[in-house]
Amino acid sequence: MIYVGNSETFTPAHKDVCGALGHNLMVYSDNGRTHAIWCIMKYEDLEQIRIFFQQNGAFLDDDNCFLPLHILSKAPFTVYLFEQKLGDLVLLPPSAPHQVLNMGGKASRKFGKNQVYRIKAVTYYSMLKYSEKSQSFTKLEDIGSTENERKRFSDDMLILLRIFDDILFEESIESDVFDDELHVTKLPETEKYMHSRYCDHCKCDIFNRCFHVAKTKLHQAYDLCINCVAKGRGSFFGDEMNLMEHISFSELRENFEQAKKSYLNVQQLMKNENITTMDDLEKTIWITRDPCKTTSITTIAWSNMYYSKHHKEFPEYLPCHQCDDSKPKYCTKTCTKCNTSYCNQCLWDRYTLTLCECNRLKNWTCPHCNDVCNCVKCLKKRDIDTLSYSTNILSRMDEIKDVLPFSVLDVSGNESTTRILDSICDLPPQPIQHLTEAKNATRILNSIAKNCPLVETNCAPKTKKRKIIIINKNPDQQQIKIIHNYYHHQKVSVCGNCQRSIATTISLNQTSRNFIALIAF
Known part of the structure; x- marks a missing residue:
C-alpha cells in the first residue's frame, strides 16, 4: 500500500491494530524540501494518551484528530518528533500511537500488503449453518450434553444474529421514493467466486451489494463499496455506475427470518423466560441500534447516486x-x-x-x-x-504553522523573549518539550520589531491594528501571503468586520530575515 500526501496534509493520531513493527519508507518527493514530521508516543503511556486526547475533544481510536504541537507540549507523557526525508525508513515500535504531518510538497510513503477479511461472508454462512443445525433439535439434549455447551451454542448464535442484523440493515434501501427506479443487477460471478470482490478505492470487503462500473475504452472495470459511494466517491462515473448484488435482498431476509425462528426454538427448549416471542427476540437483537433513528448506509449511497444523476436535469x-x-x-x-x-x-x-x-x-x-x-x-x-x-x-492549521518553513508570530503584547526556534529539520528525534519553543515565543523583543520594515495590507485601516513578525526560514522563499479568515467557497480571505479581502503579500529581502506586517482590522 502506498500513501500519497500533499503539503500540509496529515495522518490523524492513531495506533496500528496489527501490533507489528511498522516499516515506513519515503519513496518519492516533489522537491528537496519535501519531508514528513512524525510525532511518536510510547505504547507504555497508552492509557495516559487516551485520557489526554479525550480531554482535548478527540478519541485516539477514532482516527479523526491531529493535535497541534502546542497542545502536545502540555501532555503528561513523552512525545518524540522525527523528520523523514526521501529515502528515510522509519521503524515504528509495535502499537505505538503516532501522527504524521506532510510538508514541502507531494510525498509517497508507507508500503504494506492489502488484506481483505471476508467477515460478512463468514457471518452469513455461519448463521446458515447454525440455523440448519438448530432446526433438527427436538429435545434439550440435542443442543448439548452439558449446560455449558448449550449456553455456548445459544450465545454464539445470538452473536451471529446481531451481526447479520446489522449487515442486513446496512444492505437495505429504506426510502419509498426510489422504488420506481430501483434496479439492482446480479453480479456475474459463479457461486465458487461469489465473494471475491473488494473495493477498488478503500480495498474493503464487498459481501453482497456494490456499485459497479463496466469496462470501457477509457477505463477498466471498477468496483466501489457502499461506504465509499455514501461518502461521495464515484460521482465522476455518473450514469455508468450501477448497483449490483450477488444474492437478492429478499433471499437474505428470508434466511435471516428462518434463522431467528430456529434460535427461538432453541430458547424454548432451554426454557428461557426472557425470550418467548419474536418481539422479545427482536428487542434482544436490536440492543446496539435503533432502526427508527438511523438511516442505512446503502440508502445514503443510492440517494447520492440518484440525485447526482438527476441534478443535471433538475438542478x-x-x-x-x-x-x-x-x-x-x-x-x-x-x-x-x-x-x-x-x-x-x-x-x-x-x-x-x-x-x-x-x-x-x-x-x-x-x-x-x-x-x-x-x-x-x-x-x-x-x-x-x-x-x-x-x-x-x-x-488546527492555524496552529500547525509552527512547523512551516516560516513562522507567523504575534508581537502585539508587552512581554518578549529572544528564544526563537529556526527549524526542526536539523534536529534529531527528541521529546517535543524541547521543540515547541516557537509557540512559546509569542512575544518578540520590541527592539527587533523597530528595525523591521512595515507592509500595509489592501484592507482599509481600522481603529484596531495587529502586528505580526515573519521569521523567514527558507532562503529560497521570495514571497509569502498571509491569509486571514479563509473561506473555502470564496477562495479568498475576508475581513471579519468589513467583509473585504485582506490577503497580504510580503516580498522578502535577502539581507534581512525578520519583517513586520501591519494588519488592519
Whole structure:
C-alpha cells in the first residue's frame, strides 16, 4: 500500500491494530524540501494518551484528530518528533500511537500488503449453518450434553444474529421514493467466486451489494463499496455506475427470518423466560441500534447516486448557513428542527462532521440549534471575538504553522523573549518539550520589531491594528501571503468586520530575515 500526501496534509493520531513493527519508507518527493514530521508516543503511556486526547475533544481510536504541537507540549507523557526525508525508513515500535504531518510538497510513503477479511461472508454462512443445525433439535439434549455447551451454542448464535442484523440493515434501501427506479443487477460471478470482490478505492470487503462500473475504452472495470459511494466517491462515473448484488435482498431476509425462528426454538427448549416471542427476540437483537433513528448506509449511497444523476436535469440548490454559498441539495444537510442547511465542506472543516455521518441520523439537529455554530453571525450573537476564535477544529492549521518553513508570530503584547526556534529539520528525534519553543515565543523583543520594515495590507485601516513578525526560514522563499479568515467557497480571505479581502503579500529581502506586517482590522 502506498500513501500519497500533499503539503500540509496529515495522518490523524492513531495506533496500528496489527501490533507489528511498522516499516515506513519515503519513496518519492516533489522537491528537496519535501519531508514528513512524525510525532511518536510510547505504547507504555497508552492509557495516559487516551485520557489526554479525550480531554482535548478527540478519541485516539477514532482516527479523526491531529493535535497541534502546542497542545502536545502540555501532555503528561513523552512525545518524540522525527523528520523523514526521501529515502528515510522509519521503524515504528509495535502499537505505538503516532501522527504524521506532510510538508514541502507531494510525498509517497508507507508500503504494506492489502488484506481483505471476508467477515460478512463468514457471518452469513455461519448463521446458515447454525440455523440448519438448530432446526433438527427436538429435545434439550440435542443442543448439548452439558449446560455449558448449550449456553455456548445459544450465545454464539445470538452473536451471529446481531451481526447479520446489522449487515442486513446496512444492505437495505429504506426510502419509498426510489422504488420506481430501483434496479439492482446480479453480479456475474459463479457461486465458487461469489465473494471475491473488494473495493477498488478503500480495498474493503464487498459481501453482497456494490456499485459497479463496466469496462470501457477509457477505463477498466471498477468496483466501489457502499461506504465509499455514501461518502461521495464515484460521482465522476455518473450514469455508468450501477448497483449490483450477488444474492437478492429478499433471499437474505428470508434466511435471516428462518434463522431467528430456529434460535427461538432453541430458547424454548432451554426454557428461557426472557425470550418467548419474536418481539422479545427482536428487542434482544436490536440492543446496539435503533432502526427508527438511523438511516442505512446503502440508502445514503443510492440517494447520492440518484440525485447526482438527476441534478443535471433538475438542478436544486440550498444556501449554506456557514459560508452563505449555494450548494447542490445532495451536498448539503438540512436540520429537521429549524430547516437550516450546512454544506459538506463546512461540516467537515468547521465541526469535523462528514455529510455521511449527518445523513445517518433521521432527526439531525444542526450546530445552530445546538448553540455551537462558529460562523461570524452566530459568534457575534454570543459576544465571541471572531478574530481570535479558531474555526478549524480538526486540523488546527492555524496552529500547525509552527512547523512551516516560516513562522507567523504575534508581537502585539508587552512581554518578549529572544528564544526563537529556526527549524526542526536539523534536529534529531527528541521529546517535543524541547521543540515547541516557537509557540512559546509569542512575544518578540520590541527592539527587533523597530528595525523591521512595515507592509500595509489592501484592507482599509481600522481603529484596531495587529502586528505580526515573519521569521523567514527558507532562503529560497521570495514571497509569502498571509491569509486571514479563509473561506473555502470564496477562495479568498475576508475581513471579519468589513467583509473585504485582506490577503497580504510580503516580498522578502535577502539581507534581512525578520519583517513586520501591519494588519488592519
